[in-house]
Amino acid sequence: MNSIRTRFAPSPTGFMHIGNLRTALYAYLFAKKNQGQFILRIEDTDQERLVGDAVSAIYSTLKLANLRHDEGPDVGGPCGPYMQSERRDIYKKYAMALVDSSHAYRCFCTKERLDALVDGTGNRRYDKRCLHLSPEEVEEKLARGAPYVIRQNVPQEGITTFSDLVYGEISIENRELHDNVLLKSDGFPTYNFANVVDDHLMGITHVFRGMEYLSSTPNYNLLYEALGWAVPLYVHLPHIMRDKRHKLSKRHGDANFEDFLGKGFLPEAILNYVALLGWNPKSEVEKFSLDELVEAFDISGISKSSAVFDEVKLRWLNAQYIKELPLQRFHELAAPRYRAISTPVDFNLLSALVQARISALSDIPEIIEFIDSFEGYSLELFENKNAKSSAQLAKEVLPAAIAALEGIENWSNDALFAALEQLTAQLDLKKKQLLWIVRIAVTGRLSTPGGASEMCALIGKEQSLCRLKQSLCTLCAA
Numbered sequence: 001m002n003s004i005r006t007r008f009a010p011s012p013t014g015f016m017h018i019g020n021l022r023t024a025l026y027a028y029l030f031a032k033k034n035q036g037q038f039i040l041r042i043e044d045t046d047q048e049r050l051v052g053d054a055v056s057a058i059y060s061t062l063k064l065a066n067l068r069h070d071e072g073p074d075v076g077g078p079c080g081p082y083m084q085s086e087r088r089d090i091y092k093k094y095a096m097a098l099v100d101s102s103h104a105y106r107c108f109c110t111k112e113r114l115d116a117l118v119d120g121t122g123n124r125r126y127d128k129r130c131l132h133l134s135p136e137e138v139e140e141k142l143a144r145g146a147p148y149v150i151r152q153n154v155p156q157e158g159i160t161t162f163s164d165l166v167y168g169e170i171s172i173e174n175r176e177l178h179d180n181v182l183l184k185s186d187g188f189p190t191y192n193f194a195n196v197v198d199d200h201l202m203g204i205t206h207v208f209r210g211m212e213y214l215s216s217t218p219n220y221n222l223l224y225e226a227l228g229w230a231v232p233l234y235v236h237l238p239h240i241m242r243d244k245r246h247k248l249s250k251r252h253g254d255a256n257f258e259d260f261l262g263k264g265f266l267p268e269a270i271l272n273y274v275a276l277l278g279w280n281p282k283s284e285v286e287k288f289s290l291d292e293l294v295e296a297f298d299i300s301g302i303s304k305s306s307a308v309f310d311e312v313k314l315r316w317l318n319a320q321y322i323k324e325l326p327l328q329r330f331h332e333l334a335a336p337r338y339r340a341i342s343t344p345v346d347f348n349l350l351s352a353l354v355q356a357r358i359s360a361l362s363d364i365p366e367i368i369e370f371i372d373s374f375e376g377y378s379l380e381l382f383e384n385k386n387a388k389s390s391a392q393l394a395k396e397v398l399p400a401a402i403a404a405l406e407g408i409e410n411w412s413n414d415a416l417f418a419a420l421e422q423l424t425a426q427l428d429l430k431k432k433q434l435l436w437i438v439r440i441a442v443t444g445r446l447s448t449p450g451g452a453s454e455m456c457a458l459i460g461k462e463q464s465l466c467r468l469k470q471s472l473c474t475l476c477a478a
């Protein structure tokens with residue numbers, strides 16, 4: 001296998017975190033840019049942290065984001081199984097090989113003993129006690145079935161140096177490294193072991209992952225070396241923050257892909273925005289389709305510093321994606337949010353108007369609220385200096401507007417607009433004066449998804465005239 005192979009290796013512990021989605025995206029982009037393969041591996045070895053539907057959330061997120069994997073638990077491939085819980089025999093075999101070559105050892109220490117090794121700063125450093133057990137002592141413990149883990153035997157001297165394609169050359173003194181647990185007493189591997197075994201056996205050439213793994217990478221390199229395997233190239237990615245000091249968090253509803261879908265962002269827009277979190281396309285362009293991202297992506301554009309998630313920018317991008325949707329598609333997406341409307345309206349016209357004005361689907365309820373709710377608006381809305389409109393003027397011109405609109409047979413936006421335009425001339429008004437008055441009188445809202453004629457066309461003749469008359473009565477009574 002000479003070609004580029006990258007992998008996305010999520011742990012099924014809940015919804016898809018935005019940081020994970022970015023890792024998947026970059027790994028995908030790099031593989032596709034280089035005609036390589038993108039592999040999905042499910043890291044389900046931490047049995048305590050597994051969450052029921054999390055594996056389906058991974059599949060559905062990748063599908064929505066259109067990141068198709070070439071190999072994975074659901075599609076198979078030559079390096080399976082791709083579900084770590086199904087690879088336990090493999091890890092065991094290599095863990096034993098490491099024990100045999102003294103790069104690892106069995107540790108029988110109890111939880112109490114390990115807890116006692118925690119220092120004042122809350123850190124625990126294993127003191128290699130079990131490394132020094134004699135073969136007889138080990139035999140004796142095994143014979144009476146004492147539970148044990150397998151730990152990496154990290155050398156105490158020397159320096160481990162490696163080069164990360166984002167963070168450059170990194171050197172760590174081996175005495176800083178821990179004797180990590182490789183295989184737990186339940187026979188499951190830890191991430192610290194499984195990632196090495198699997199990345200090697202699956203032929204991964206470039207490991208994309210969060211920078212939280214940077215500090216343990218020397219441990220992994222020592223394992224590659226001990227097993228006689230080539231170390232892959234590393235691409236560690238900077239953190240994504242909510243602001244300068246805080247990471248994205250579940251509590252703020254800004255950590256997961258699903259959170260943003262729920263807020264009415266389109267998957268394409270989220271993905272496009274996520275691509276820009278920590279990667280600079282080195283051009284003015286910010287809007288990229290997935291294919292364009294494949295074309296433009298380059299590891300040299302990945303930044304070392306944290307990226308701040310800016311929801312305002314995501315909104316801006318999302319608005320562009322929304323406007324570009326074919327009307328029918330927009331209508332399908334918007335329709336569930338129209339369900340509560342009880343007034344008969346022209347839904348196609350509604351979609352066309354709403355599509356042009358919103359930046360997220362979740363803006364819909366507010367912008368359509370006037371359709372069913374009209375009563376009790378403030379007459380101050382008629383006062384507008386710019387439009388040279390006032391409640392007094394509204395009282396004067398509404399009777400003529402009602403009469404003009406009553407005469408319209410073909411109740412369409414064009415016919416309505418023409419009638420209002422004609423009336424403006426007759427009454428010697430400015431167009432914007434009459435349009436402001438009619439729009440307020442028919443909606444009772446300052447901001448609406450369209451102008452006067454569009455609003456009348458939308459809610460129909462009967463409802464429009466009824467509202468105009470009601471507004472006139474209120475004005476007269478004030």
Ligand code: GLU
Binds near residue numbers: 008043195208
């Ligand atoms: N299972 C790890 C996680 O979800 C993957 C890290 C990696 O990509 O190697 O954080």
